[in-house]
Amino acid sequence: MNYDRPLILVTNDDGINAPGIRNLIEVMNTLGDVLVVAPDAPQSGMGHAITINDTLYCNSIKLQKDVIHKEYSCSGTPVDCVKFAVNEILKRKPDLCVSGINHGSNSSINVIYSGTMSAAVEAGTQGIPSIGFSLLDYSLDADFEPSKKFVKAIAEETLKNGLPKGVVLNVNIPKLKASEIKGMKVCRQANAHWEEKFDKRTNPLGRDYYWLSGEFVNTDKGEDTDEWALQNGYVSVVPVQFDLTAHHAINELNTWDL
Amino acid sequence: MNYDRPLILVTNDDGINAPGIRNLIEVMNTLGDVLVVAPDAPQSGMGHAITINDTLYCNSIKLQKDVIHKEYSCSGTPVDCVKFAVNEILKRKPDLCVSGINHGSNSSINVIYSGTMSAAVEAGTQGIPSIGFSLLDYSLDADFEPSKKFVKAIAEETLKNGLPKGVVLNVNIPKLKASEIKGMKVCRQANAHWEEKFDKRTNPLGRDYYWLSGEFVNTDKGEDTDEWALQNGYVSVVPVQFDLTAHHAINELNTWDL
Numbered sequence: 001m002n003y004d005r006p007l008i009l010v011t012n013d014d015g016i017n018a019p020g021i022r023n024l025i026e027v028m029n030t031l032g033d034v035l036v037v038a039p040d041a042p043q044s045g046m047g048h049a050i051t052i053n054d055t056l057y058c059n060s061i062k063l064q065k066d067v068i069h070k071e072y073s074c075s076g077t078p079v080d081c082v083k084f085a086v087n088e089i090l091k092r093k094p095d096l097c098v099s100g101i102n103h104g105s106n107s108s109i110n111v112i113y114s115g116t117m118s119a120a121v122e123a124g125t126q127g128i129p130s131i132g133f134s135l136l137d138y139s140l141d142a143d144f145e146p147s148k149k150f151v152k153a154i155a156e157e158t159l160k161n162g163l164p165k166g167v168v169l170n171v172n173i174p175k176l177k178a179s180e181i182k183g184m185k186v187c188r189q190a191n192a193h194w195e196e197k198f199d200k201r202t203n204p205l206g207r208d209y210y211w212l213s214g215e216f217v218n219t220d221k222g223e224d225t226d227e228w229a230l231q232n233g234y235v236s237v238v239p240v241q242f243d244l245t246a247h248h249a250i251n252e253l254n255t256w257d258l
Numbered sequence: 259m260n261y262d263r264p265l266i267l268v269t270n271d272d273g274i275n276a277p278g279i280r281n282l283i284e285v286m287n288t289l290g291d292v293l294v295v296a297p298d299a300p301q302s303g304m305g306h307a308i309t310i311n312d313t314l315y316c317n318s319i320k321l322q323k324d325v326i327h328k329e330y331s332c333s334g335t336p337v338d339c340v341k342f343a344v345n346e347i348l349k350r351k352p353d354l355c356v357s358g359i360n361h362g363s364n365s366s367i368n369v370i371y372s373g374t375m376s377a378a379v380e381a382g383t384q385g386i387p388s389i390g391f392s393l394l395d396y397s398l399d400a401d402f403e404p405s406k407k408f409v410k411a412i413a414e415e416t417l418k419n420g421l422p423k424g425v426v427l428n429v430n431i432p433k434l435k436a437s438e439i440k441g442m443k444v445c446r447q448a449n450a451h452w453e454e455k456f457d458k459r460t461n462p463l464g465r466d467y468y469w470l471s472g473e474f475v476n477t478d479k480g481e482d483t484d485e486w487a488l489q490n491g492y493v494s495v496v497p498v499q500f501d502l503t504a505h506h507a508i509n510e511l512n513t514w515d516l
Contacts, residue, residue, distance in 0.1 A: 048305030
């Protein structure tokens with residue numbers, strides 16, 4: 001690798017074969033030297049899971065002809081991929097970590113379920129400037145073309161400016177044509193949640209099982225939220241922190257009889 | 259169930275058979291009517307993972323004689339257990355959700371990897387007052403007796419006062435005799451991280467595999483942190499939020515050329 005160019009780690013949670021990561025790699029190859037370490041199978045909804053009670057396999061592979069970047073396919077979670085890339089393959093910190101482009105939204109409360117964002121957060125805990133990208137289109141043949149200029153612009157600004165300490169970026173892109181996207185907005189996470197339904201079925205042996213099937217409920221109408229931005233044609237950029245302390249609650253808890 | 263008494267949901271990530279959850283159930287039975295929904299196998303390090311690409315099984319079981327509380331063993335993650343309990347079994351919100359008692363620390367950055375804490379956070383997103391408890395002893399024959407009075411006191415105060423909106427509690431208990439624990443301290447999450455090592459081995463077929471094996475690095479010497487409290491003989495109580503927005507970073511990002 002050429003160390004005059006930035007070193008960029010690319011991962012995702014949809015798996016190394018997903019179209020989203022192929023598009024992200026293409027953009028990152030225009031900005032620096034790229035290392036790809038991504039799950040060998042889909043890992044959506046894995047949150048910040050790590051593999052501590054099982055073995056990890058990680059193999060060098062070549063999925064595309066005529067490219068010089070290196071790729072590794074890993075049996076673990078998105079967070080495992082980041083740990084393995086930084087501590088076992090590179091043995092140094094990359095200049096940037098990007099995760100995605102996710103097939104589907106990671107806005108609002110989805111940030112805590114998202115393997116894409118957890119990979120970005122993991123890199124952040126290791127002091128690496130880091131961004132998760134998601135397109136609001138779950139389809140495998142989603143059109144990632146309109147996303148590319150925003151992905152590139154945000155990655156370039158992050159390489160230039162760095163990020164505030166303890167902060168990573170959660171970028172969501174609306175499912176719109178390039179001409180319809182109005183621009184980017186820095187936002188807060190909307191205060192939304194999931195209300196779950198369980199779809200009960202019976203297996204061929206007569207045993208009941210369930211599928212998780214929730215509904216996203218957003219009662220936060222703030223125009224400074226990621227949900228508002230996305231519904232109004234903007235790319236949302238939320239600065240995300242991994243100090244989870246609710247500092248404002250400390251004084252109240254100190255009045256308790258503990 | 260007797261609706262004059264509080265309804266308490268109990269879960270964990272070490273699995274429904276773990277000694278930690280048995281001790282937690284014992285304490286909660288003194289405070290209210292108890293429903294247990296917990297993983298059928300250990301789920302440590304699962305973070306906020308949910309099961310979206312696979313089926314879920316959930317069975318009513320009876321592990322102890324002479325108890326009136328109900329228990330369900332679930333094939334999913336800790337977060338799945340909370341969703342299933344609230345939305346499928348209870349179909350109403352319990353008055354309190356407690357998770358643990360975890361075998362091992364969930365202080366500092368461990369909060370983001372922890373299935374125990376993610377279960378508590380999930381209940382929090384659904385508006386349920388919620389607490390994760392952890393004992394700093396990984397051993398299966400850990401002594402949970404000294405923990406019980408603190409678990410009971412914090413659960414009682416939470417039932418009495420509720421919790422600030424959007425806040426759950428992360429309670430860690432040092433591995434000490436009851437007489438050695440100095441009391442409880444409300445803290446912030448220490449700014450620590452993991453530096454990983456991968457232990458490379460070869461399987462019987464000649465293929466390389468790895469075990470994740472990290473080292474916890476805490477450079478935050480603040481006396482207001484959970485790490486300081488635990489090292490100095492206190493039970494740490496950290497208020498944890500799931501609005502991950504780094505509000506302080508929004509102005510800085512707005513100066514970017516986006």
